[in-house]
Amino acid sequence: MSTLSLKKRFHRIYIKIIRFMSGEHSGDALRNVSISILPGLAIYLLGAHAGTAIGIGVGSLLTTLTDPPGNRKDKLSSALVCIPTFFIASLFTALVFPYHWPLVILLGLAGFVCTLYGIFGPRYAAIGNMTLILMSFVIGMAPQHPFAVSLQITAGSIIYYFFSLLQAYIRPYRSLKHAMANGFHGLSQFLLIRSQSYDPDIPLDITYSRVGKIHGQISEQQEQIRSLLFREKKIISQQWHKSNYWLSQVYGLIDLHELIIALDHDYDAIRKNLADTGSLPLIRHSIKLLALEIDSFSQPTKRFRYAHQLYHNNIKINAILLDLKRIQEQQTGAAKNILSSIIINIEAIIEVLHRIQVAFYQNQEIQDKIDTSEYQQFINRPLRNLTDIKNRLHLNNPLFRFALRMALLFGSGALIGVLFLDFKYTYWILLTIAIVARPAFSMTKTRNIERIVGTFSGIIVGILCLISIHFLPALLLIAAIGLFGFFLFNRSNYMVSVIFITWGIVIALNLFEGNINLILGSRILFTLIGALLAIVGYFLIPVRQSTGLVQLAKEVSLYNHHYFQIIHNRLLDGRKSSFDIRLARKKAQTAMALFSDAINQMKKEPEQKWIDWSHIHYFQALSYRINSHLVGLSISLSKKTNCDTAHEIHSRIDALRPLLTDLNQIAESIHLKKI
Known part of the structure; x- marks a missing residue:
């Protein structure tokens, strides 16, 4: 290994360490340790009994794990649920502790009830899980004075949430800032995996598997960003001078995801048609350079350090685009069309990156944004009413x-x-x-x-x-x-x-x-x-994941078909609002991410070795192919400068109809066929 390559490897490791230590979890860890140790220690030094200090410390320590990243409203909701839950659980456990059989019954009931907290969402699932852990700790403490132990634990919980809420009100957009950084970094990694699809030496089933795994992570990241941003009325109602900055960053992030998805067409056909053109290495190189640029947005406070490097990246990308255009002019038929689509997509990614860069320094008005009243429809809500709860209480x-x-x-x-x-x-x-x-x-x-x-x-x-x-x-x-x-x-x-x-x-x-x-x-x-x-x-x-896989497959087909209908209707009526098309895209890609995640989980179950995966993988690959074409069509409709003629768009729509029909038929007939 050369000295230069070794130096680059150490530099990459150094960057990963710096990125990790500057993440939200690093600051949270320091806060959690301080709140877990210092209040109890201070109380002990002031003359309190050691048991009192330990009880308060245990309450603070366990409460820290009920508080994942979120905004002020999230943390207040957690406090209002966690504090009384901890009080009741610790009190009942301490009271029943001397009586063995009632304790067994209590813990069995707690295991059922606390797990069902997950019905209300991940934040409440964490509270339920930590309540079970709290009850275990109370047993370990062998309490002699139940009410005193319960009050100590509750006091620790109150102390923690006091400081957590104080931090949230002092720095209300801290979680959003870190979520955006993770979003850009995740997209850069997503793009790097996409580049492997243009490498004939890597089997396509491996690339699709990798894409499926990271797609779920990207979907979760974007869901967290939407949840944090679209529930902040001050931002979405434009009541703050930095509203346009945050909204433009999110729009840019989502548009980049859209463009990266659009790179995914029929890779088997791409490899065959471009094999002898010499364009595949150029495409991979340009995608890697774009991934580096996207990653620079994950550390906005240090972005000026990348300016010199990114300037040279832009020069390299432009040179590669010239080479690709030169190759495209020499091609005919499918190869020419494929190269044209890839070049247009790379240029569109560069345009979005430029737009994000400009928005970082200038508070510009966002073009093609959705209405304030429509943001709420992009947020997933676990439950809406009591009927939803009843509908989930079944085997x-x-x-x-x-x-x-x-x-x-x-x-x-x-x-x-x-x-x-x-x-x-x-x-x-x-x-x-x-x-x-x-x-x-x-x-x-x-x-x-x-x-x-x-x-x-x-x-x-x-x-x-x-x-x-x-x-x-x-x-x-x-x-x-x-x-x-x-x-x-x-x-x-x-x-x-x-x-x-x-x-x-x-x-x-x-x-x-x-x-x-x-x-x-x-x-x-x-x-x-x-x-x-x-x-x-x-x-x-x-x-077992298999119980829900068939339904997830139907949802993938349903939402992609709905996405297709929205695009077709948009073409016919010429509406300018991007709300319906963005919402349809979000639903389709969320369904695909859930389906991919279910497959990944199923492959780790004991019975997976007896399942014939070929038809499931074909359905997954077809859904990605269709979705990428749909995203490409939506981009063509929204970008006038890059728009195909109406005849060409209609031709692409007609070509998609049989693929959607195949997807629907497979979804209806998909089953876990045994080998």
């Missing part, structure tokens, strides 16, 4: 089945704790179940592996620290670093976060309780029991 609903499984698992975990009363740390069984048990088998299996590997690795690190370091303040500092590392990696890499929290627990418990052998033995034994129960629970009450 065919994955969340309802998972709630039944959690009731069984928590009841079983509590029963094991009752049967082994001589062991002090049996509540770690419940903790492991609450942490690793997930609806899908693949997620449960992955969490199990990560927790077991992370636990053993963390124990080794903790033992080495205890053997080599005997200075108390240094050990406390290392334990605090473990807590910080847990918060830092909790969203991005669960196994690493387990390593950090395990060494923190091992050191802290040894300092405060001693008996390291009992701590290590219990941590290993009860973690393994909890992990085993989580796996067994899946087979007893399975939640």
Whole structure:
């Protein structure tokens, strides 16, 4: 490996580290550690009993994990639900703790009810899950004074949300800023994966699989951005001087996603038609340069550092476009048309990048924007009324089945704790179940592996620290670093976060309780029991992706057909509003992302080896192909300078009709055929 390539590799690693440390989770980790430790420590130093400080610390610590990124309204809603839930759950657990069989029943009911919090959305699902973890901690605390313990935990929860809400009101658009940065970075990675489709050496089934995986991530990122932005009345009602800046950034981000999707046509035909033209390497190079430019928008505060580099990128891209146009002029038939479409798309991406760049420095009015009253339709709302709740409480609903499984698992975990009363740390069984048990088998299996590997690795690190370091303040500092590392990696890499929290627990418990052998033995034994129960629970009450795959396939066909109808109607009536076409595109691409995610989850289930995947993959590839053509048509309708003639557009529409018919027929007949 040359010195230059090694230097580039280290530079890429350095950039990744800087990007990671400057993310929202880094600041949240520092805030969470401070709020978890300092209030309890201050109360203890003021003369309070150690148990009081621990109770407040536990309340603050667990509350931090109920507060994912969001705006002021999100955090206030979480506080209003989390604080009373924690009070009631801790009080009932502490009251019932001395009575073994009522405790088993209570934990079983809690497993069911708290899991159903997920009906109201991911934010409330986090509160429900952390309530189960809280109840496990209360059991571990062996409370003698139930009401006092409940008040301590509630006080810790109140303290945390006070500072969280204070931060949200001081910096109301912090989460939106980080979500936008993640959105641009995600699109750049999406574009890099797209470039692989123009490489004949990479099989198309691999590229489609990679596209499907990252498409779900991109869809989630854009859904978060829409949720954060379109619920901010001050921005969407243009009551703020920076409203146009935020809206133009979001419009630019979504338009870039649209243009990247439009690059996806029939790659098999593209490879065959362009194989001998010499254009494929040029296309890949230009796409990689565009990805680099898009990535520069993920760090707006450092954008001036990229100015010199991006200037040279633009020169390179323009030179590549000239070469591609030269090659295009020498071609005929399909190759000429394909190159023309790709060149137009690359130029459109450059135009959007320029528009975003200008909007960053100038507060320009947005062209072709939707009306303020229409923004709400782009936000997904889990529930609208009581009827929606009733419609989800049945055995065919994955969340309802998972709630039944959690009731069984928590009841079983509590029963094991009752049967082994001589062991002090049996509540770690419940903790492991609450942490690793997930609806899908693949997620449960992955969490199990990560927790077991992370636990053993963390124990080794903790033992080495205890053997080599005997200075108390240094050990406390290392334990605090473990807590910080847990918060830092909790969203991005669960196994690493387990390593950090395990060494923190091992050191802290040894300092405060001693008996390291009992701590290590219990941590290993009860973690393994909890992990085993989580796996067994899946087979007893399975939640298989296959049950919803057929319906998702029908939705993919339905929303793509609706998208087609909107485009066709737009062509006929000549309306200028982009609302209906943007909403149709969003619904179609969300359905495709959910379908791709279901496939990825199914492939990790035990029965996947007996399924014939060929027809499912064909449906997925066809849906991406149709959607890319639809996006291309919508771009042609909205860009007058790049618009095809009406005859050519109608020809493209006529060519899409049989493909949509095929998609619908496959969706109606798709089934999980066994090999």
